[in-house]
Amino acid sequence: MVTSGAITQRLDRLEARGPVIRSSSESDGRSVQVALTDEGHALIDKALPEHIDTENRLLAGLTEAQRDTLAEGLRNLLESLGDTRH
Structure with a gap:
């Protein structure tokens, strides 16, 4: 936005x-x-594992079913905003 x-x-x-x-x-x-660029790919390769670890820590208090519900709700929100990629 x-x-x-x-x-x-x-x-x-x-x-x-x-x-x-x-x-x-x-x-x-x-x-x-x-x-x-190659530099950009290297930067992503370095940052992504830490980002995923952070996401996992944030979601650790949710059960697998709650995570699925959250993912579905976020997917519905994105689609309502015009994102049709799945």
Whole structure:
């Protein structure tokens, strides 16, 4: 829920630091494709395990059934906001 200008500024900073690159879309001149560089992949590989550990700690108090209910509720919320990917 940020403006396209804010996204552009964030991508500018990320691209300047090296974890992403942008290229013009071949199918839509108004669009830009963003991809992770090797440095970006390394950063994700380093950060993801810690992020997953944090998620597991946050959800540790829930049973598997409660986790499933939470996931379903969040999925329904995303779909109501226009995210149709499953």
